[in-house]
Amino acid sequence: MTRIVLFENIHPSALEVFNEAGLTDVVTYAAALPPAELRDALQGAELVGIRSRTHLDAELFSALPQLRAVGCFCIGTNQVDLNTAMLKGIPVFNAPFSNTRSVAELVLGETILLLRRIPEKNDRVHHGHWDKAADGAFEARGKTLGIVGYGNIGSQVGILAEAAGMRVVFYDVEAKLPLGNARACTSLHQLLEQADVVTLHVPGGSGTKNLVNAKALQAMKPGSILINASRGTVVDIDALHQALQSGHLSGAAIDVFPVEPKGRDEALQSPLIGMRNVILTPHIGGSTQESQENIGREVAEKLVRFVKSGTTKGAVNFPEVPYQDAGGATRILHVHRNVPGALGTLSGVMASHGLNIVRQQLQTLGEVGYVVSDVEGEVSDAVMAELRASAITIRCDRI
Numbered sequence: 001m002t003r004i005v006l007f008e009n010i011h012p013s014a015l016e017v018f019n020e021a022g023l024t025d026v027v028t029y030a031a032a033l034p035p036a037e038l039r040d041a042l043q044g045a046e047l048v049g050i051r052s053r054t055h056l057d058a059e060l061f062s063a064l065p066q067l068r069a070v071g072c073f074c075i076g077t078n079q080v081d082l083n084t085a086m087l088k089g090i091p092v093f094n095a096p097f098s099n100t101r102s103v104a105e106l107v108l109g110e111t112i113l114l115l116r117r118i119p120e121k122n123d124r125v126h127h128g129h130w131d132k133a134a135d136g137a138f139e140a141r142g143k144t145l146g147i148v149g150y151g152n153i154g155s156q157v158g159i160l161a162e163a164a165g166m167r168v169v170f171y172d173v174e175a176k177l178p179l180g181n182a183r184a185c186t187s188l189h190q191l192l193e194q195a196d197v198v199t200l201h202v203p204g205g206s207g208t209k210n211l212v213n214a215k216a217l218q219a220m221k222p223g224s225i226l227i228n229a230s231r232g233t234v235v236d237i238d239a240l241h242q243a244l245q246s247g248h249l250s251g252a253a254i255d256v257f258p259v260e261p262k263g264r265d266e267a268l269q270s271p272l273i274g275m276r277n278v279i280l281t282p283h284i285g286g287s288t289q290e291s292q293e294n295i296g297r298e299v300a301e302k303l304v305r306f307v308k309s310g311t312t313k314g315a316v317n318f319p320e321v322p323y324q325d326a327g328g329a330t331r332i333l334h335v336h337r338n339v340p341g342a343l344g345t346l347s348g349v350m351a352s353h354g355l356n357i358v359r360q361q362l363q364t365l366g367e368v369g370y371v372v373s374d375v376e377g378e379v380s381d382a383v384m385a386e387l388r389a390s391a392i393t394i395r396c397d398r399i
Ligand SMILES: NC(=O)C1=CN([C@@H]2O[C@H](COP(=O)(O)OP(=O)(O)OC[C@H]3O[C@@H](n4cnc5c(N)ncnc54)[C@H](O)[C@@H]3O)[C@@H](O)[C@H]2O)C=CC1
Pocket: 075, 076, 096, 099, 100, 103, 148, 149, 150, 151, 152, 153, 154, 171, 172, 173, 174, 201, 202, 203, 204, 207, 208, 211, 229, 230, 231, 255, 256, 283, 284, 285, 286, 287
C-alpha cells in the first residue's frame, strides 16, 4: 500500500482523488512540522504533499530512501531542493495555475485600497476618529501599474488593472506577449521610475533575492506604492521600512516575508508592523476556497498518474515522460545517470532475461535519464534486482 503524507492543511479534494484511485493510506497534518518531526512523520512515506512552508532539503531526502514523488500543493517550489530530488530519482509536481486568479484579485483590491489610504482611514475610524478628507486619496483610473514578472499571475493582474482604467507596464527577464494595452519596459529601472503602483510577481530563489533593494526603492516615484505577494526574499524589508518611514513611498501591501511565522500562534516579527497605510497579510495571496480545492485535485491527480503510470508530465525538476496507456503490459520505470549507452544497458538486461519490449520512452534532463519500458508478460524479482544493481541505476520500479 502506497503511504501518502500530507502537510499544511491541504484541501480534502486531494484525499478524494487519492481514495478514488484506491490510495487509502493517507496521513494528514494541519501544519508544517520542524525538521526532526517532519523526518519522523515521513518514515515509510512514498508520496509527500506540502505547501509553501515545509522545507524538503538534501538531508531529509537522504533520510527517506523510499520516497518516490513530491507534490507541492502551490505554485512556488523554492522550498524543495529540486536538484537533490532529481538526482535521487524523485519528481516534484506543483499546481502552476490554480491559485493565480486569487493572487491577481487580491493585488487589484490592494491597489485600490492603498491608493485611497483605506488601511490608515479604517484604523482611524476604529480608534474613534472621523478624518473625512480627500488628501492623499486617488482613483486607480489613469494611474500606472508596474508589474515585475509578467508570468501567469502578473499578466492576469494587468488585465484586471486595465479593466479598472489603469495604464499597465511590465518588466520580465523573458520576452512576453503583452496582453491588452500593456507595454513592456526594457529595464526594471524604467518601470520603477514611471509606476504609481509596483507589484512583484517573480519567483523566489537566488536570482530575485533583494531585487527590490534600497536603490530600487529610491528609483520609485515619490508617493508610489509597493505590493509584494511573490516571495519575502524579493524585497529588502529594512530598506522598504526606511522608504515608508521617510514618506518616499505612500503605502505597501506585503503578503510574504523573509522569515514567516511557523504557525498560527506565532507573531510576525517585522519593522513594518503598525505602519500607516501598510497592509500586512499572512501569506494568503493564493488562499481561497476555489483555489485550494482546485489545487488539491490538480496535484493529487498528478501524483496518482505518476504512481499508476509513471508519467512525469508537469514535473518541475525531472525528465518529462508523457502519459501513455500501458495496454496490459508490465511497466518498468527506470531512473539512471545520464551517461552514453544507458538505454542499451537497460535494454540489454531485459533482453538477457527474454523480455520483449513493446514500447519504450526515454527523456533526459541534465544529469538524469528516465525510461518507461512496457514489456510483455511478468517481470521477475531477479530482473528487477539486476536492473537495480546496475552502476547507472538511480532507482527502478515496476508497475
Ligand atoms: N502569495 C501567495 O500566496 C502566492 C505567491 N506566489 C508566488 O508568485 C510567484 C509568481 O507566480 P507565477 O506568476 O505563477 O509564476 P510564473 O513563473 O508564471 O511567472 C514568473 C515570471 O517572473 C519572471 N522573472 C523571473 N525572474 C525575474 C526577474 N529577475 N525580473 C523580472 N522577471 C523575472 C519569469 O520570466 C516569469 O515570467 C511564484 O513563484 C510564487 O513564488 C504564487 C502563488 C501564491
